[in-house]
Amino acid sequence: MNFNYSMGEDSQLYKYSEYVIKEIEERKYIFPADNAQIQESNINEKVTDVLIELLDVGKSVYFNEIDVEGQVMDFVSKYGLFGFINYFPVNELYFIDNEIVLKEDKMIDEYLIKADVISYIRIFMPNLLNQDIVDKIVTAKENIKANRITENSKMLINMNFAFSHDYGEPLEMITKYAKQLYEDLMQIQNEEDSELNTNDFATLFESKNGKELVLKYETLKNAMDAVFVSEVMAEVRKLKICRYCDKPFLAVNPKAEYDIPACKNKANVYKFRSKNT
Numbered sequence: 001m002n003f004n005y006s007m008g009e010d011s012q013l014y015k016y017s018e019y020v021i022k023e024i025e026e027r028k029y030i031f032p033a034d035n036a037q038i039q040e041s042n043i044n045e046k047v048t049d050v051l052i053e054l055l056d057v058g059k060s061v062y063f064n065e066i067d068v069e070g071q072v073m074d075f076v077s078k079y080g081l082f083g084f085i086n087y088f089p090v091n092e093l094y095f096i097d098n099e100i101v102l103k104e105d106k107m108i109d110e111y112l113i114k115a116d117v118i119s120y121i122r123i124f125m126p127n128l129l130n131q132d133i134v135d136k137i138v139t140a141k142e143n144i145k146a147n148r149i150t151e152n153s154k155m156l157i158n159m160n161f162a163f164s165h166d167y168g169e170p171l172e173m174i175t176k177y178a179k180q181l182y183e184d185l186m187q188i189q190n191e192e193d194s195e196l197n198t199n200d201f202a203t204l205f206e207s208k209n210g211k212e213l214v215l216k217y218e219t220l221k222n223a224m225d226a227v228f229v230s231e232v233m234a235e236v237r238k239l240k241i242c243r244y245c246d247k248p249f250l251a252v253n254p255k256a257e258y259d260i261p262a263c264k265n266k267a268n269v270y271k272f273r274s275k276n277t
């Protein structure tokens with residue numbers, strides 16, 4: 001399958017002007033800074049570049065490079081948090097039920113002791129009192145009155161949760177996600193016939209006509225997943241990992257194996273030497 005895609009124009013992400021790391025119960029979180037202002041984050045024009053930056057974070061995690069934390073902070077400062085809170089529940093309106101049903105995903109197991117909705121929301125809003133969380137749930141329910149879920153009501157719900165000033169994400173959840181994407185790409189590159197388990201991705205496609213797909217997203221994770229899946233499933237895959245320096249890159253020439261000429265030269269020297277010793 002080969003298709004062109006564009007980012008949905010009504011997809012709007014939000015971020016804060018500044019983020020900080022806070023330690024809560026021995027876990028590092030990234031939160032908006034106390035005085036940070038919410039702002040629109042438009043990634044439509046550069047969504048593939050944003051994915052490459054995220055894969056580069058994944059590479060640093062994979063190879064245990066120094067200052068992964070600084071790299072994650074740079075990324076979040078530019079593009080905001082991922083909105084993982086929307087991803088794990090089976091029901092996208094998870095706050096309606098008292099008990100929450102989660103997708104099978106290793107990433108969340110270690111955080112959740114009880115499967116009730118308040119415990120779940122607390123993973124991402126660990127500084128709130130129970131009553132504050134209950135109030136947020138009530139507001140979110142009001143936003144979908146009469147069971148009508150519109151684009152606007154979804155946005156209002158996200159303002160209560162994923163884009164809220166109280167919302168944070170565990171640093172380790174972000175590094176695991178970035179590493180998983182990098183490993184998936186590595187596996188696809190190394191075993192050309194390996195199949196991607198698309199169940200692991202939160203993609204929202206809307207087909208215009210047979211070959212034109214509009215990617216819709218309401219969180220950064222949606223956007224990254226959608227672009228990743230489209231790039232790796234393309235008939236001619238241009239998203240690659242350099243065979244010399246392991247950096248993720250988007251190849252201009254689909255046959256390219258190296259991100260920059262210097263890597264190709266070094267790889268050739270290396271091959272030459274190993275042949276001649």
Ligand SMILES: [Zn+2]
Pocket residue numbers: 242243244245246247258259260263
């Ligand atoms: Zn390279």
